Amino acid sequence: MIHSRLKFAQIFRTTRKLFKYNQKELANRLDITQGTISKLENGSLGPDTVLWYQFCKEFDLVADITYKTGYLFFANKMTSTGLEFKMGLFSLDRTIKVREILPFIQSLEELGLIEDFHILLRDRGFDTDMLIIPEYFVPFDLILDIFGLANAQNKDKEFISSSVNHYLIEKLNLINYLELNLKDFVLHLNSEEPFFNIQKKDKNILVNVISDFRFSIEEQDALQTYLNFKAKALSLVLKKVFNFKGIKVLKHDNFSYLIGV
Amino acid sequence: MKLQEKFWLNLNQIQNILLLDDGSLCRILDISKETFLKAKSKQRPIELERMDYLFDRLGITIDHFIEENYDIAQARERFMGEQYALPARYSYAKFSKSRTIINCLKYIELSYGSNFKNSILRSLQIDPRFFDNPERLMNINVLTDFCVLLNKLGLNKEDFVAMGKMSYIVNNEGPLGERLRSHRNVNELFEDICSNESKNFDLNFDYYITRVSNGSIHVGSRPTEMALEYLNHAELGSNFVCDTKLGVFGSFPQYLGSKASYAEKTRCMREGHSYYEYKINYSS
Incomplete structure (x- = not known):
């Protein structure tokens, strides 16, 4: 259960960052409080079935596959700039x-x-x-x-x-x-x-x-x-x-x- | 209707179909009856991880459950332990053998792992054990739906061709590979494929050689009369299905040692031609 919650937490965090939302914006889109988002993102709360369904619909993710694999698959090929996540000391030259x-x-x-x-x-x-x-x-x-x-x-x-x-x-x-x-x-x-x-x-x-x-x-x-x-x-x-x-x-x-x- | 209400209505429907009282359902969900009744009275949906125990038993997905978009009879069969039943959508005009899908499943399992593969099959309401025998029959909608779903996950033409090409990896060591390797040249190989071996893949189409030249061979294809009796043209595959077929055709010369072979589509009934045609290029 703990392992699963950490997996959910990572999926919530990653998706939010990829789409460049802050926690408040994501909370508004899902019609829940920022506090709930915070708990979901640190793994102290697991999503209920309806919330997970709404979250996946919001970001065009296939709910079951995202849950089962822990990976984010998107229909459109990524054309990301790499600016959504912190790269730290790493370079994006290669x-x-x-x-x-x-x-x-x-x-x-x-x-x-x-x-x-x-x-x-x-x-x-x-x-x-x-x-x-x-x-x-x-x-x-x-x-x-x-x-x-x-x-x-x-x-x-x-x-x-x-x-x-x-x-x-x-x-x-x-x-x-x-x-x-x-x-x-x-x-x-x-x-x-x-x-x-x-x-x-x-x-x-x-x-x-x-x-x-x-x-x-x-x-x-x-x-x-x-x-x-x-x-x-x-x-x-x-x-x-x-x-x-x-x-x-x-x-x-x-x-x-x-x-x- | 709010989704929370829909959740409880749908769960109640499942209880009725499976004749499950609250106690039995709670044992499947691994929660106390008290917690269950409290959630139900407040119309608060149950945690996904708990519901997944039930979804696993029924062989359905989260989307199936919320949208009520699944084959109830099939879910019931799965709940009762039936591994080889198919949803009604795949159970008529069963002219396709499992062989092609097995190649595709192997590809996605190698690329993305077994959880990904099993989840795709759950979306189609098919037990993974159905594919433990390449001779098992289903209709062409399985492959069509399978490709549509993968495309939604970002897989494209290259992947579908590569899936078809797994045919060689999967079958090379088996009896099919042994028979295909026994031919003296590519022409003879394709004559055998068109007349005999194609039936080991599907009975939806007739295949025949249309042209032979140095380093290439053209294979034509039309729906069989039997398939047209049950399925209309639009149901007989899709461009993605054709792409997997390109991979399978492109892999055949490999049985005779040609490493650099590939296929391309030269005629397509969906584009107004009177038959499909595939050109297979190979190095001797």
Whole structure:
């Protein structure tokens, strides 16, 4: 029950912020008091069935799916500026959709690290409420924080192993949809990835951090863990999707991996 | 009428249909009879989480309940434990097999999780266990409604095509995949699909090859006489349904090793042509 109320609370808060209402304005729209909104948003009160129905109708949400999944799906594609939520120390120069980091978030949940992740982000002034909108654009650098956290908690191996499976599913869909062959797939990976360069070298594939990528000493461990993940995920895709046999992932140096195919 | 009053009227109706006294209902909602009666006397709606226990037993959604927009007989069947019953809207002209929907469900489950998938099915008043057998029959309205609902949640043509393409992932390892892989070339594969294998997907349409050229094949399609006896043209699918079909057609050459295959629609009865036509492009 407590878990559910916190889920409702996040949905109320996130929707209100996304549509740029204050609590009083939302209360007026739902014909309830500001005090009730406040209780709904801090999880001390759960919505009754009629209130939830009215709330979802007001924001064009499908009541049942919003309740069951805890995510906000909207009929129209998001064209958000990212100004609805506080980004804190993060920059929006490079962005990624929430749904693309969901595999990593799922892995953090499985390893019991999700609350630590939220605390880390809040400490850096980032509003974690936006992470329940799959189509919302968030800073790409969140990925480094996710990997940094797994690394700092000495759970990098379990995290990588859990995430590669989610990653495989995501890429399986993509390869299947875009009818990509291996060469096109490598091109695609390079286009989506700002940190690494992936290239075919003889019969192998080299994954390395791009030479002019700047990162701090603090980010170094996270980057290396992410690189390790990327190499393992790629090798799994080669094995499961492209039917390569006897693949080996070899650490070339701190900032590059060689996948022997 | 205020929604609060409507809430209690609708709940009362459910009690009458299921022959549930207040005590039995309170056990389902996991609340005391005292709390229930107090809320009822003040016409104060019950908390959603409690009501969801009842919705789960009935296989209906919040919208179904408030708007009274659901198949009551089906809800009753579900309450009694029947897993394979369908709402009346899906129970006539049952010429579609579950196979195509299973592909689509796999896609949305992989993309958004099982809660999302189950909630979509609850919106259609269908138990997820109905889809544990690809041979189970229903009518084409299931796929049509399914696509309309997903579109309302922001999914678009690309997603519908991708759902159809899951056909290869889902069936490749099974007996259907084995039969499709046994063909020597794409022409032979599509001849078999049109004459035989299409019946494993649906009996709403007849399929036939209209043109063959290097690297592509055109497949025409018309509603079967049997389908037209029960359904009018407007009921026979939608553009979204066609998009999933593009995905399924586009995936067939993959059984023969073509990684880069896709389909496009070249004629459409909804746009005034006398038949549907799909062009399947593939690399040899």
